[in-house]
Amino acid sequence: MTLPAASPLCHDRRWINEAIRIIEADYNRSADTHLVPVAMPAFPGVHLYLKDESSHPTGSLKHRLARSLFLYALCNGRIGPGMTIVEASSGSTAVSEAYFARMLGLPFVAVVPRGTAEAKIDAIAFHGGRSHFVDRPGDAYGEAERLARELGGVYLDQFTYAERATDWRGNNNIAESIYAQMAREPHPVPAWIVCGAGTGGTSATIGRFVRYRRHATRLCVADPAGSVFHRHWADRSITALDRCDSRIEGIGRARVERSFLPEIVDEMIAITDAQSIAATRMLSMRLGRRCGGSTGTNLWAVARIAERMAAAGETGSIVSILCDDGNRYASTYFDDGWVAASGFDLRASETELAARLGW
Incomplete structure (x- = not known):
């Protein structure tokens, strides 16, 4: 597709109009991403769904x-x-x-x-x-x-x-899509939505949408243990670390990004890299296809929340995000040699998560 010839002005309106049309036409050709139910036998009253963002044309959220x-x-x-x-x-x-x-x-x-x-x-x-x-x-x-x-x-x-580029009130953002797809489920309004934070944009969009629509849903951000975000959420004076000591790509940062809005996050759970990678590999086996490390981080936080809900006698749904295609990590998280060379022993984490979820 050819854009119109540019005028001497950088902000040529004809060019911008056509650029926006091209992007919107691409969106119009795209289907929404699936909401995938995942059984947690240990918690029969708690239903887990993963929003599969790996099915986008470029493979991720x-x-x-x-x-x-x-x-x-x-x-x-x-x-x-x-x-x-x-x-x-x-x-x-x-x-x-x-x-x-x-x-x-x-x-x-x-x-x-x-x-x-x-x-x-x-x-x-x-x-x-x-x-x-x-x-x-x-x-x-x-x-x-x-x-x-x-x-x-x-x-x-x-x-x-x-956090400002996405229309958090609707326009088919990820939160609006989740609630529309949950409409006919046994618990259509999730008790919790769990996501990670890289920029903070996804948690900002979900948190704002939940408040705007007056849902009872609470928002949990799962964060690598080596990241600054969960530290900042607990203590606003902490805004940076010397480095983000994590091997989970896409989430966690050494500095608090401007798009991260801690005020609209109900809870943060810190997850070790070994836990994230173990959960990634286990979930991939359950799904029959690979997912990325940040999805494993989310799953471990889901397990803790589900365990707490069950202990309190609560039933309901939890929605989390399958963030990206795990084939991108064939040479890292799914490579036993890389895992060993990186110093990760996944056995304890795998055993613990299997016991928590009934897997």
Whole structure:
């Protein structure tokens, strides 16, 4: 599809109109993602559902965010014809943004940590983007800003704009989709929704939507034990760590991102990397296909909440998110050699989770 020729003005309205039409047409061709029930035999009164975001065209929850970021930047006059799009990312957001940049005929550069899963780097390249590596994850922000200036482009900055780019009142955001799909279930209003936090945009959207629609649902954010988010939630004076000591890609940060809104989170649960990886592998076996590490983080938090609900004699539903396609982690979380070399012993975590869930 060809965009109209650009005028000398960067913010050419004809170009912007056509860019928005192209993105909206792509959305119109897409189906919603599935809500997958997952049995937890240990808790027969608690029903678990996973919102399968891996079925998006770019394979992850970040497809929603990338679309919103592009539309937000276009409507705010930040993107014009020929501009290079730059993003700091641990991989999945960059994959999705490369998809939309190519759709608009724009160059794309992802600033990613050097240890990012190779499959994500390959996916960025597949969609026409290129990767620019940094040795320390915390350096990605400043390097993305520098590159955008040098290239005369725009740094989309998911960490700042994620919470405001998505229309939290509706417009088929992930929360609205979840409640629509739950309408005919035994417990249509979830007792809890569990998600992770990378930018904080998903938890912000869900938390705001729950309040706007006056639902009784509570929001739990599952966070890697080495991340700052759960520390900041408990003590607002803690805003940064020297580093995020976690191998779970896509969630957890060393600094509190601007899009993370702790005030609308009801609970945070810190999960170790070994627990996350064990849960990822176990759930993948139950589903018959692989899911990513952040989904394992979510599942472990779900198990704790379900256990607590059952102990209190409560029944209800819990909805969490299957964040991305686990094939991206074939060389890490699903590789026994990588797991051993990284110092993880998963046996205790696997045994404990199997006992908790009745698996």
